[in-house]
Amino acid sequence: MKDILLDRRSVATATFSLGLLSACSSWRGAGRAFAQNPFTLGVAAGEPSPDGFVIWTRLAPAPAEPSGGLGPQPVPVAWEVAEDPNFRTIVRSQEGLAQPRNAHTVHVEVGGLQPHRPYWYRFHSGGATSDTGRATTLPAPGANVDRLHIASVGCQDFESGFFSAYGHLAREPELDVIFHYGDYIYEFGQRDRNPFRRHLGNETATLDDYRRRYAQYKSDPDLRAAHARAIFIPTFDDHEIDDNWAGDFSKDDGRTRAFLQRKANALRAWYEHMPVRSSLQPSGSTRYFRRFDFGALLRMHALDTRSHRSDQFCEGAAARDAAGADCIPRYDASRTMLGREQEDWLQRGLSSETGWNFIAQQVQMLPFDGRRDGETETVRSTDNWNGYPHARQRLVTAIAEQGLGNVVIGSGDMHQHLVGTVPLDCEDPESRPVASEFLATSITSGGSGSERHSFQQDILARNPNLALLNNRRGYQIYVVSPNQWRTRLKVMDQVDTPSGAVSDLAEFVVERGRPGPLRA
Structure with a gap:
């Protein structure tokens, strides 16, 4: 009402x-x-x-x-x-x-x-x-816009460190919009990650639990400063509800009445604490995906990759019990990441008439082989687009068939900076690039991190579509002009104390009409 x-x-x-x-x-x-x-x-x-x-x-x-x-x-x-x-x-x-x-x-x-x-x-x-x-406010429909500054942030586990990155983000000299890809809160109880940062209460389940968790996070002065600095366009990923949930399925217990109630509690608390319209109040028909046009310069498609997806293969105790320890994913074309309505909506909304199409979503889209030394079989996550290969290929094919050379994908969840391309044939990472992807690292999740994991060079060698992989915390800044997209990767030296410093890691450029990021 x-x-x-x-x-x-x-x-x-x-x-x-x-x-x-x-x-x-x-x-x-x-x-x-x-x-x-x-x-x-x-x-x-x-x-x-x-x-x-x-x-x-x-x-x-x-x-x-x-x-x-x-x-x-x-x-x-x-x-x-x-x-x-x-x-x-x-x-x-x-x-x-x-x-x-x-x-x-x-x-x-x-x-x-x-x-x-x-x-x-x-x-x-x-x-x-x-x-x-x-x-x-947004530019008028179709208006010419010379430049736009967008930040991409997410994954802010309170117990993993201080939100100093937000303080630095609030001091960025130019900032129009902050895209939050999700994991605004973490649902876990206390885990002894940092003696100065402890969750209040046990793992969240009730509406009061979630409300108190949001209150704890929003009390952080650096997060408050970032919100006061610029518009947020928030989405949610898994930890706002439960780790690796999918549709009506929890990670460990599948589809239960208890999980459905927990999900309802979590989505209500998310709505209460996000600056979103009343149409996003949770109900049985709520559509969390939506679109924002920045004049003729950029169309932003904010997706929901959790609510409508098919349950992951080989995920959680229920899947392991059903398929055994050596569960093998068996994919088919009916499996979906977005659901039919959202998938059709996204394909209809992609346009060559706008300067750029920004697909703003939660999880890695580009093909990624996570094998380490000694592993002979391809290792792919079942919780991101690699676990939904037919759905991904449908989107990639739609982009290619429309001849779009202006698609940039923003994502997160991986707790690392990742830069790469989405190829035309997702089974062949060296096939023609169709879109560029910039996956923003976490604000705190994963702790302070290091310049690179010991196995990162092996990952880069096995994934020719990757241009960068880095294990520091931080955020990304997109500087968008009519013919060029520039991405600045920001990294923190540490998040264990509130005195962390930020620095520039790298900068990449995408030319309109030529998918694929190039180091500036």
Whole structure:
């Protein structure tokens, strides 16, 4: 249920979930005063359009406590959007209630703004004021855009290290959008990874478990700074719910009523804590895949590679029990990574008319043989596109048949920087390149890492479609212009302490019409 509120200055096209604030004095006096800052989880913006975006916050004066330290009552909250960081020219503002049934989170779908320009936003409640966030609207449809800066991030296990990479990302001089490929939280209980970073509570299962885990992660100051810096376009991968889940199947127990309830709890908490539109509130028909057009420069296809996929082969205890220790994957054309609806949607949306097609998704797509010394058989993951070869080949063939030379794939999950090409024949990595892939390393997952694993040179030798593989933490920055895509790989020296430094690892260039990354 959505209530449309009237702007105090003009009639605004904005949706405030959740509830009307009855007539009262101005927001500065509305509601009780807080003994502690209620905006401990910061602010965020997402889901950009040419005339607006979503802004988010959650009221949680005590984020580690149940309900964030708030009782069962609604709490008055107000928001403002301005043309300048000092809020001298406020263009939208409203008042409403943050409801306990939604963990006192607020999602505002702001509209009526000008295309392709920055705005600043903030929230107020009980005399307190939130951080100030910055968000940029999309260019008008078909508009010429000279340059776009996109960051790619993900895999941020709280226990594996500090989120210092986000602090560095927040200080990047130019940044339009942050694509989060998933694993925003990790569901595990305490694992003694880092004495200074411990998960609160046991492994997540209930709605309250997931809400508290998001609150713990969002309390991190570096993550808060990154959210305040730029629009996030978030997707989810496995750890937001359960390691290596697929469709209605958990990793270890298969399709059970308990897992379906856990998944519902997790997706509700994900919606509550992400700056996304109300259409992404979880229901039986929710579509998490969506598309964003940055004028004529770039079309971003944000995919969901978890909800509709066939169950993995040889994954988890149930598969091992059924097939034995030497389980052999047996693939057939009916197996899917995206589901038919999403697969058709993606193929229809790919276009040569836009400057670039950016397929923003969660897991490695390019063919990859993970054999090490002494292993004679090809080793392929069953949890990424290598475990769904027919589905991958259908997509690759569609790209080739349309003659698209403008496809770049963003991915993650591997906890390493990887750069390479997706070939026309995925069984022959040396066949003609069809798309470029930039797989971003983790923020913390895997620990500080090293410049390379001992076996990485063997991996590169067995995979001629790879240009780089690196085992440091960090993020990637894409600098996109009409005829050139540049990717800058950023790496952290360590994540064991909050003083980690960032540096440039490498830079790659893709020329439009010529798939395949070249080292700059």
